[in-house]
Amino acid sequence: AQTVTQSQPEMSVQEAETVTLSCTYDTSENNYYLFWYKQPPSRQMILVIRQEAYKQQNATENRFSVNFQKAAKSFSLKISDSQLGDTAMYFCAFRGDSNYQLIWGAGTKLIIKP
Amino acid sequence: NAGVMQNPRHLVRRRGQEARLRCSPMKGHSHVYWYRQLPEEGLKFMVYLQKENIIDESGMPKERFSAEFPKEGPSILRIQQVVRGDSAAYFCASSPVSPFSDRGYGYTFGSGTRLTVV
Numbered sequence: 001a002q003t004v005t006q007s008q009p010e011m012s013v014q015e016a017e018t019v020t021l022s023c024t025y026d027t028s029e030n031n032y033y034l035f036w037y038k039q040p041p042s043r044q045m046i047l048v049i050r051q052e053a054y055k056q057q058n059a060t061e062n063r064f065s066v067n068f069q070k071a072a073k074s075f076s077l078k079i080s081d082s083q084l085g086d087t088a089m090y091f092c093a094f095r096g097d098s099n100y101q102l103i104w105g106a107g108t109k110l111i112i113k114p
Numbered sequence: 115n116a117g118v119m120q121n122p123r124h125l126v127r128r129r130g131q132e133a134r135l136r137c138s139p140m141k142g143h144s145h146v147y148w149y150r151q152l153p154e155e156g157l158k159f160m161v162y163l164q165k166e167n168i169i170d171e172s173g174m175p176k177e178r179f180s181a182e183f184p185k186e187g188p189s190i191l192r193i194q195q196v197v198r199g200d201s202a203a204y205f206c207a208s209s210p211v212s213p214f215s216d217r218g219y220g221y222t223f224g225s226g227t228r229l230t231v232v
Binding site for chain 2: 004037042043044045046047091093100101102104105106107
């Protein structure tokens, strides 16, 4: 069975700093998709970034980038120049190529301090 | 283009009552997914529906829970005779095409309904 683990329940950094959230997963599938979602206090689940396993290049979306290490089954999210609006829960999610269900980690609460 | 709309945002029910949660997918999206989020946990898949069809309900408890997505109107997740353990946030997501047509699609989520059973 596929699992997703986020080992950092909470993180806190100063505004403008860079922060990295970790995520590891377990799967026997060779092709799959990985996602980071942001859940602010409004509770809306917002897609931040996605990565396809067969693409070696790490995905980047503005201040958000990932470090995808397929052999290590690691998928960390880096937020550069962090802003107060980045304060939220961040969830890592996995989708296998043979399924459509998203498998979610337990989340990391990120607090950006002014 | 409005996103995925869920209502009510908060719902309080006494034990034994029925809860009805509504989800209107994005315009043009005919595939709907329901997920449940327990406190301090990630989301768990419940059911996948297309218009008028339940495709996969493997994540939904077999008793008291049901879901529908009629030809007209929103998708409904119905919980009968609620118990305290049903207290959670229920999220709906939608996609415009079959999830096997675009495997990398990240789905569009609503803001969820927080159900509290007292």
